Amino acid sequence: MTTESIIWLLPLPPLLAFFLIVLFTNRNKALSHTIAVGAALLSWLGSMVVFFRALQVEHLGDHPFTSMVNWLPTAEEWFRVGVLVDPLSAVTLFFVAWTILMIFLYSVGYNNFGQPRGDHDRAGLPPHGATVLDEHGHAHRVPSIEPMYSRFFAFIGLFAFGMYTLVISDNLLTLFVGWEIMGLCSYLLIGFWYAKPSARAAMIKAFLTTRVGDVFMFLGIVYLYSATGTLNFREIFTEETLHTLATTASGFLGLSAAGLIGLLLFIGTVGKSAQFPLHTWLPDAMEGPTPVSAMIHAATMVSAGVYMVIRIFPLLSAGAEHGQLTTAMSVMSFIGAFTALFAATIALTQTDIKRVLAYSTSSQLGYMIAALGIGAYVAAAFHLVTHAFFKALLFLGSGSVIHGMEHGVLHTEGMAPGEGSVKTPGSALDEALPPPAHREHIDPQDMFNMGGLSRKMPLTFWTFLIGGFALSGFPLVTAGFWSKDEILADAFGHGHWLVFITLALAALLTAFYTMRQITLTFLGEPRTPAADHAQETRWTMTVPLVVLAFFAITAGWVGIPVTFPLLGGLSTHWFHEFVGSTLLEMPETLEFSIVPLLTSLVVALGGLYLGWLVYRQVPAGATDPLRARMGSLYTLLQNKYYIDELYDFLFVRPAKWLSDVFTYRWVDRGLIDGFLHTIAWALSGVGTLFRNWIDKPVVNGFGDLVGEAVKWIGRSFRFVQTGRVQQYMVMALVIAFGTLFYYLYFMLQR
Amino acid sequence: MTAVQIIFLLTAAVSLGAAIMVVTTRNLVHAALYLILTLFGVAVLFVLLNAGFFAVVQVVIYIGAISILMIFAIMLTRRVMQDIGPATNPGWWLSAILSVVLFGGLTWMLSSWSGFTTPLPAMPPGIEPLEQLGQALVSPQYYVLPFELASVLLLAALIGAITIAWEGR
């Protein structure tokens, strides 16, 4: 099979899996996940084939795999859609395929496949656990299987289809289609437990917020199409097209057409990749199941925003003089750097293990955006790849932690009332456990309820540690170090001091909150009985952790700069050569500088050490040690700078007022209804008039007259119907004789 | 006035008188007996008309079978039909007027017909009415089909009468 055919077929298996599960196999959980994981495996296999074939092509940037078909007839020609795998798509395909496959596998374990049905579970709520009896008649609480197991796999299958479509698209339109399919899946999966009000609010928030970005992005696409007549990347990113776009004035704030289009598309990314000011949806999106957080909100979908910006980087940088940034790039570098620092500060104070990671994601995506803004797109792509691996790892690890904690929570709940007493099997199920509402609930996601998990869940601990160190940029061995260092080096080397300092500060905070998370979760002593009873999760969950941990270390080695001391000699600087060939002009290799390297080392190690120092001895029930030292700043951070409240005041409430008071009460009820009621009233009057003066007396009168007359005649003559045969005969004879006489009389007259 | 005329007038007077008694007398057994008398008169008239066979048939069927059947029916239904109350309907006078008008009309119509007073012709020689009738009834050129139909009718009436009068379970 040719490589192009394989590329065309890549998105198909997950889509087929979606339809198969939704239409046919949704009753059978085992079959459903077999289909979904099998489809992910097929796509993974195809992606690997494509990736390794792409490696063997010389100058893939100049001769990428492309294939196009005519799709929509436009006025004179066809709108063509097709697939494109150039170096950027190839590396994206690589990490997308790996993370998707791992997360599909992980979902099997995460949704408790093989466990009994829950006692009180119902669709739309997370599983609450089931009660089982062992051979001694003791009741145990164990995790129960997700009630909507098959639906979950259908949704993530559809999501995978969207992501593959986006990656292999050779034009902005099909990219946008994949983009929106992922938006839909994000909405569906955040609200997967739709019976929880918080999940419902989060799903709507995520959908509406990303929609704001998507509308602007669509405007950008439309503008681009009207300006160039094509949406194909390779047709747009030619010298003359870019030059035309860069020199055409858009008539808006003095921007060139390229700048405006770039900015509009970038706003789409701001929404999708949760950049300030549209970042608020991502932490709330943690309401969804953890594999969803890992896949959609860390590894793939939010990365798609960055991927898209890297794709259109020639457009953004069009018209840049030597070393000079375009307006669009300046905006990007500002927003990216700001988000990186801003989100990192919020992450300092969060106690929910997944929310920390959510803000961390936002922050790391800000890194990439900032890197793009200063022109370091290879570094951005590099960080995109490494981040996808280690952030997916961290999310899956946190899911594993939560799972272990849930196990502990269920165990302690199950043990407490029934401990030590032997009960008969029948009553044990009914009496051993109070109903769920009366139990004291320990939040299994709160890091202050954990502690000491490294002994209970060693595999999870070590993989989480690797992921955390990668995120912090632990020197030399982890992937995060190399990619982050490259961004810093780029910022330093090109003289963008502000960006450099901001990102360095953010890196310090990143290392700090990562260590805070690791320390609170895994080190020290258990702070709750639930943490004491936590248990390692099963192989379907730990195997993906190990695989991703492998990549979290090794993925960085492909991008070691050749100029790096000692190690540079071993490196071929493969990533830079490979991805760099995507663009028209190859970015030049930076001279090595000791300043960013030292900065990296200091912030990473310093942050990690500080985090360990502050949190190594947090007793059970204690508050965050930072709270005392930071005071009101801590409250500000914990409340996320009150941005949600600000948006509520600025947008949500005015919108509600507009819809409820203005539109509904004034315009709809008052004006439109009033107008309609007046017309209705007048017409009703006319109708009454017709009815009382025409219909009733004339029409009904005539009808009634006929009916009444017939009735009257019938009543008058019914006396002849006596039922007596003799009377009938008499009458018949009278009439016969009368008629006869009449005729005879007239015959005689004649 | 010939003997035949005298016999006719006597017979006619007795028959009509008996017929009037049939329709007016209250006692139904008497009415049946008067009916037998009337039918006898009619049989005599058949004899006067050279139809001896019919006179015999009249006596055998009408008097012998039908009248007796009627007397049986009267006796079977007598229990409630006590001879109390009027024997006629309230509108009997209208019926009487109709009958008189019918009689008058018929007589008037017949009297205006030229053949009304046809004298009695002599029987044509060489004709035996009974033999002729017998042959006509079984001859395909004449009346074998009505004859067979009459037999079917009688069979149907026989079965029908049994079915109708059958005492339900």
Next chain:
Amino acid sequence: MISLSYFLVFAAALFSIGLYGVLARKNAVAILMGIELMLNAVNINLIAFWRFRTPEWIAGQAFALMVFAVAAAEVAVGLALVISIYRRRNTVAADEIDLLKW
């Protein structure tokens, strides 16, 4: 000399009397008797027309014979009906058998 008019007037009188019986009598058996009278009147007419008008043609007698058969059938079925009605309604008065009234 006897003429056709004698028989015709007699038959008309007998028919009228029978008609009166049919129309005026209450008892169903009596009504049947009236019908017998009328049928006899018809038979007299048939025989008389044969004798006076076409003595060489046997059609009149044949018709009369058919009337006999019909009369016998009529009486048999009529009386069966009377008895059947008597069983169900316990009456044979014609004016009380008025199920078909309004």
